[in-house]
Amino acid sequence: MPPLLDPDSVVSALRAAGCVFAEDEAELILSAARTPDEVTAMVDRRVSGLPLEHVLGWAEFHGLRVSVEPGVFVPRRRTEFLVDQAVALAGEVSLIVDLCCGSGAVGAALAAALGRPELHAADIDPAAVRCARRNVEPFGGVVHQGDLYGALPGTLRGRVDVLAANVPYVPTDEVGLLPAEARDHEPRTALDGGVDGLDILRRVAEEAPRWLAPGGSVLVETSEIQAPLAVETFARSGLIARLAVSDEWYANVVIGTRP
Structure with missing residues (x-):
């Protein structure tokens, strides 16, 4: 050309x-x-x-x-609804964690909106970790590489005020139906949520109470079809669970609060 x-x-x-x-x-x-x-x-x-x-x-x-860079999950505009929900429920926030952070967009947005509290982010993908560091370090954030909570320092246990986890939630059999931009250019680990799309969400919910501060909340995006089971999963983990829905963004966010 x-x-x-x-x-x-x-x-x-x-x-x-x-x-x-x-x-x-x-x-x-x-x-x-x-x-x-x-x-x-x-x-x-x-x-x-x-x-x-x-x-x-x-x-x-x-x-x-x-x-963002090739090979890293592109943050979706609908996920701004998750950030808005976290900001709306947060009182005095001292510590934020962004799990499955990808580019670190959610953590950076929360830090910017909440007065730059202590921020930690984590992802299993080395490319995402490199990218996230560029986005969260200006807010004083630290990025860790590893599998979910296993990447985090133990000193954060029981102290997290806001835990955002934009987990993969596309059922395995539906990954091939995604637009080519996502299917061919974003890591499968950022898309594939297992047979019913909730495998990673279950793991996040199971351990969340041990990492949240009293009154702290975990927020996870999911689909409309998955939302009822996701809420039930949060509740079974001992969290006070509810669902926030945005018709404008076609977004569903499950919120679980530690009593």
């Missing part, structure tokens, strides 16, 4: 590739690129199916520009 020199040619190339919001994407690419050759390279990557956020190197999330 020759260098793209004008907005109309960028829009045309993106539209031909099936980008629904070609005009908006073209504006973002043109504002990010420094040369015509860079515009062309970015359009080529987008046309090949790379998520726009990976092309740009960032995603907009809860008022922040969050760094």
Whole structure:
């Protein structure tokens, strides 16, 4: 492809590739690129199916520009509802944990909204850990690599005021039905939640009471179909469980509070 020199040619190339919001994407690419050759390279990557956020190197999330990179889960705008729910229920917050943190978007957004309390984040994926460090370290956050709670320092046990866990919740048999941007360019560990999509949620719920401070809460995003069982799972773990729903964002967040 020759260098793209004008907005109309960028829009045309993106539209031909099936980008629904070609005009908006073209504006973002043109504002990010420094040369015509860079515009062309970015359009080529987008046309090949790379998520726009990976092309740009960032995603907009809860008022922040969050760094992302190929191979890292792109934060979804609907997950802003989880952040809003955490902010709404939080009183005096001293300690936040972002499990399954991916890019660290949720932890960074919570830290920004809650006056920069102590922040820890964790993910099993080394690429996500590297990316998350860029996003949470400006807020004084620390990122750990490992499997769920096993990644966290033991000194956090019983002290966590807000525990956000944007766990994978797509049933294994449905991962193949996801849009190609997610299916082909995001880690399966960030998508696949097991047979019914709730495997990781169950593990988070089971151990949450041991990590939460009295009155602390854990928040997990799930689907509308999974929500009733997810609420029941939280309750069986000894948490006071409830469901928050946003019709606007088509988001469902299960909230469990330690008595």
